Amino acid sequence: xxxxxxxxxxxxxxxxxxxxxxxRSAFINLLGRYIKKRKHKVIVVFDAGPCTYPMHEKQRxxxxxxxxxxxxxxxxxxxxxxxxxxxxxxxxxxxxxLLQEISEHNADSIDPLTFYEKVKEVCTASEKMMQSMTxxxxxxxxxxxxxxxxxxxxxxxxxIPYKDDQVGSERGVKKNDLSKKDKLRIKAINKL
Numbered sequence: 001x002x003x004x005x006x007x008x009x010x011x012x013x014x015x016x017x018x019x020x021x022x023x024r025s026a027f028i029n030l031l032g033r034y035i036k037k038r039k040h041k042v043i044v045v046f047d048a049g050p051c052t053y054p055m056h057e058k059q060r061x062x063x064x065x066x067x068x069x070x071x072x073x074x075x076x077x078x079x080x081x082x083x084x085x086x087x088x089x090x091x092x093x094x095x096x097x098l099l100q101e102i103s104e105h106n107a108d109s110i111d112p113l114t115f116y117e118k119v120k121e122v123c124t125a126s127e128k129m130m131q132s133m134t135x136x137x138x139x140x141x142x143x144x145x146x147x148x149x150x151x152x153x154x155x156x157x158x159x160i161p162y163k164d165d166q167v168g169s170e171r172g173v174k175k176n177d178l179s180k181k182d183k184l185r186i187k188a189i190n191k192l
Contacts, residue, residue: 001191002084003115004077005031006093007046007064010112013094032060033123038192043080045073074098081105090188108188118192 011019011027028044035042042062049055049066054076057064067076074095081089081102089107092115093099099109178186 001188002041002043002087002089003192004080004089004091004107005042005044005115006073006077006091006095006098006112007044008073009093009095010116013112014116028059028062028064030119030123031062034119035061037122040192045076045080047073074101078102078105081107108184110185110189110192114189115192118189122192 007024007027008019011023015023024046031042031044034040043065044062045065045067047067049068051066052069054068054071055066057066065073065076067073074097077091077093077098078101081091082105085105085107089102089105091099091102091107091109092112093109094112102109
């Protein structure tokens with residue numbers, strides 16, 4: 001899956017109209033941690049940039065495209081969707097005109113805030129699991145029976161959701177009540 005993010009669109013929803021270089025850099029770092037977990041190709045497109053012409057760079061495995069002075073980030077995203085119409089492209093933006101245009105090129109879209117929360121969830125869940133493993137790896141029990149009992153209590157407290165429950169719970173409706181477009185959108189979100 002190729003994730004194409006309308007950079008300032010997402011960052012302005014999160015941080016307000018004035019996005020700092022530090023906030024932008026922190027977002028790129030977060031995406032870098034995310035792609036290590038999920039192995040998606042991530043492209044972030046920003047308006048303008050340091051040069052007059054479009055420029056590409058790579059930071060932490062994330063491809064960053066600056067649109068340059070002669071075109072907008074939306075134009076760059078639309079061009080990418082056109083050139084990659086045969087691939088699984090998901091655009092992350094709240095810009096309705098952009099989303100309308102990219103849907104004509106078989107690209108799907110995800111709400112930026114939904115995507116951002118999913119990225120944070122993936123990154124923090126793995127970090128919490130690693131912290132939990134290091135905290136618990138030093139525990140010593142006096143007998144083997146106590147260790148097995150502790151493991152069984154921990155396992156009993158876990159809940160495993162059914163796959164059908166996950167699909168329907170996002171919208172509060174049954175899987176069969178969704179349109180084809182909504183099913184594809186939920187499928188893309190679940191792949192994140």
